[in-house]
Amino acid sequence: MICLGIEGTAHSYGVGIITNEKKHCNVLANIIHTYQPPQGGIHPREAANHHVTYADQIIKEALTHAHLTLPDIDLISFSQGPGLGPCLRTAATAARALALTLNKPLIGVNHCVAHLEIGRGTIPACTNPILLYVSGANTQIIGFAEGKYRVFGETLDIGIGNCLDKFGRYVNLAFPAGPKIETLAQQGTTYYPLPYTIKGMDVAFSGLLTGAQQYISRHKPLKDICYSIQETTFAALTEVTERAMAHTEKKQVLLGGGVASNTRLRDMVKTMADERHAQFFVPRKDLCIDNGAMIAWLGYVMHIHGHTMTIKQSKINQRYRTDMVEVTWYA
Amino acid sequence: MPNNIIYQGAEAILTKTTYHNLPAVQKQRIPKSYRIKEIDTPLITYRTKEEAKLIIEARSAGVPVPLIYDIDQKNGILLLEYLSGPRIKDILNNLENSVLETICQKIGKNIAMLHNHDLIHGDITTSNMIYQDTQIFFIDFGLGSKTTELEAKGVDLHVLMEAFESTHSQKTHCFSWVMDGYRTHYTGKSKAVEQKIHEIVKRGRYR
Numbered sequence: 001m002i003c004l005g006i007e008g009t010a011h012s013y014g015v016g017i018i019t020n021e022k023k024h025c026n027v028l029a030n031i032i033h034t035y036q037p038p039q040g041g042i043h044p045r046e047a048a049n050h051h052v053t054y055a056d057q058i059i060k061e062a063l064t065h066a067h068l069t070l071p072d073i074d075l076i077s078f079s080q081g082p083g084l085g086p087c088l089r090t091a092a093t094a095a096r097a098l099a100l101t102l103n104k105p106l107i108g109v110n111h112c113v114a115h116l117e118i119g120r121g122t123i124p125a126c127t128n129p130i131l132l133y134v135s136g137a138n139t140q141i142i143g144f145a146e147g148k149y150r151v152f153g154e155t156l157d158i159g160i161g162n163c164l165d166k167f168g169r170y171v172n173l174a175f176p177a178g179p180k181i182e183t184l185a186q187q188g189t190t191y192y193p194l195p196y197t198i199k200g201m202d203v204a205f206s207g208l209l210t211g212a213q214q215y216i217s218r219h220k221p222l223k224d225i226c227y228s229i230q231e232t233t234f235a236a237l238t239e240v241t242e243r244a245m246a247h248t249e250k251k252q253v254l255l256g257g258g259v260a261s262n263t264r265l266r267d268m269v270k271t272m273a274d275e276r277h278a279q280f281f282v283p284r285k286d287l288c289i290d291n292g293a294m295i296a297w298l299g300y301v302m303h304i305h306g307h308t309m310t311i312k313q314s315k316i317n318q319r320y321r322t323d324m325v326e327v328t329w330y331a
Numbered sequence: 332m333p334n335n336i337i338y339q340g341a342e343a344i345l346t347k348t349t350y351h352n353l354p355a356v357q358k359q360r361i362p363k364s365y366r367i368k369e370i371d372t373p374l375i376t377y378r379t380k381e382e383a384k385l386i387i388e389a390r391s392a393g394v395p396v397p398l399i400y401d402i403d404q405k406n407g408i409l410l411l412e413y414l415s416g417p418r419i420k421d422i423l424n425n426l427e428n429s430v431l432e433t434i435c436q437k438i439g440k441n442i443a444m445l446h447n448h449d450l451i452h453g454d455i456t457t458s459n460m461i462y463q464d465t466q467i468f469f470i471d472f473g474l475g476s477k478t479t480e481l482e483a484k485g486v487d488l489h490v491l492m493e494a495f496e497s498t499h500s501q502k503t504h505c506f507s508w509v510m511d512g513y514r515t516h517y518t519g520k521s522k523a524v525e526q527k528i529h530e531i532v533k534r535g536r537y538r
């Protein structure tokens with residue numbers, strides 16, 4: 001079975017095509033185009049316009065890459081939420097149009113769950129993980145428990161990616177700032193104390209952001225502040241992830257989201273996992289960031305487990321919570 | 332000295348030991364090698380100190396807590412009175428309703444007495460309560476804090492609500508009995524706290 005998935009929850013528009021190889025996911029194409037705001041900040045409408053502009057072109061690109069044509073597609077999947085309304089609507093509209101013209105089934109999926117399922121789908125040993133999902137807007141610790149995917153912890157204010165980008169803007173680094181902060185941090189040697197905020201299994205970063213900005217205004221070396229930001233935020237994230245693993249007695253940890261590319265974060269989580277005798281997994285980069293292949297894969301998994309959706313039911317849900325998904329396929 | 336591990340959590344190792352012939356529990360926070368020392372060392376010291384402080388304040392608020400025999404902040408060690416009773420988590424599902432009601436009301440009373448003194452436990456679950464001599468002892472103040480914020484009190488109770496739902500799903504009355512005890516003993520506006528809990532549920536802050 002071949003499924004085409006359309007991702008459009010935020011600044012990225014992605015089209016992925018997958019097929020199943022027995023129970024595993026084979027990615028045939030995964031084309032991603034990211035809207036670059038001229039000035040930082042969130043621009044839902046501009047991002048949505050970007051998605052509309054590129055919609056057809058990216059679908060064509062994905063088909064070409066997969067050596068397929070539209071009639072080869074058996075199922076259309078799209079990101080139903082959570083995310084920015086205008087962006088979600090663009091992806092949903094494109095998906096509906098495709099499903100109707102091809103007369104193929106349509107399915108809307110939860111974006112956060114897709115980040116977890118793509119790990120399980122593409123990494124055979126990854127069967128029952130706690131996911132540390134770290135992107136711009138989202139920072140969540142998710143795992144399967146008692147019939148559902150549950151959020152064990154999350155950020156109480158801003159996502160880790162946003163935190164890095166906001167700091168980046170403050171010191172005039174180009175968007176996205178994450179990779180540049182990582183490079184600078186590697187040259188840092190002195191730790192400047194920053195708030196380490198954990199409440200239960202939740203984290204918060206806005207106090208740290210303010211603290212880091214204050215150091216900059218007092219002319220502390222940028223590389224040391226980047227180092228201090230990474231060490232503090234990533235340690236807090238690793239700690240809450242470990243708590244969730246202890247709480248659920250899970251022996252696997254999976255990284256997802258754009259910040260999963262950061263080598264220092266990977267190091268920390270891997271060290272934690274090793275000490276707990278747990279397994280550590282990261283999907284390849286294009287499957288970590290917002291992408292269509294994960295949407296396609298989750299659509300496929302839900303479809304073969306009997307989930308169906310009419311056009312009427314395919315309305316987007318900006319506040320689509322992880323624990324609203326009825327998980328009938330987990331095993 | 333006997334050194335039997337009774338529990339190994341994400342943060343600390345608990346061993347049964349003695350203190351001048353009294354049975355005791357040593358709670359030791361373990362350094363994390365994923366964290367640089369500049370973060371790890373002060374954090375462990377701070378949390379150990381905070382936990383001890385909150386246990387002492389809880390005691391003077393009238394809440395049953397273990398005695399603190401000793402503290403070694405630098406090495407993250409607390410030496411606590413050993414409580415021989417079972418954890419509430421392990422007995423709750425087998426209790427008769429009448430006993431259960433009394434226990435839940437006592438839990439509510441404990442929480443109210445903490446909140447009357449602006450003490451937030453931070454992790455009120457049935458595994459952090461020990462039943463001994465008809466009293467409910469509260470342990471594990473490691474995530475606690477002191478604040479007047481209504482939000483914190485709401486979250487504190489909401490954590491317990493969720494713990495009941497996930498660990499004791501057949502015992503559906505527990506939380507309302509807890510709230511009965513809470514209402515009776517909370518000296519602030521319990522309506523406002525209850526309102527907060529509803530808000531938190533609506534907002535979808537889940538654990």
Ligand SMILES: Nc1ncnc2c1ncn2[C@@H]1O[C@H](COP(=O)(O)OP(=O)(O)O)[C@@H](O)[C@H]1O
Pocket residue numbers: 337338339340341342343345356358397411412413414415418458459470471472473
């Ligand atoms: N004073 C005590 N007496 C007896 N058992 C205890 C005592 N303190 C803790 N324990 C046991 O150890 C477990 C973990 O202790 P806790 O303080 O809750 O640490 P953690 O932060 O790792 O949860 C408890 O659930 C309980 O079974």
Ligand SMILES: [Mg+2]
Pocket residue numbers: 458459471
């Ligand atoms: Mg505990």
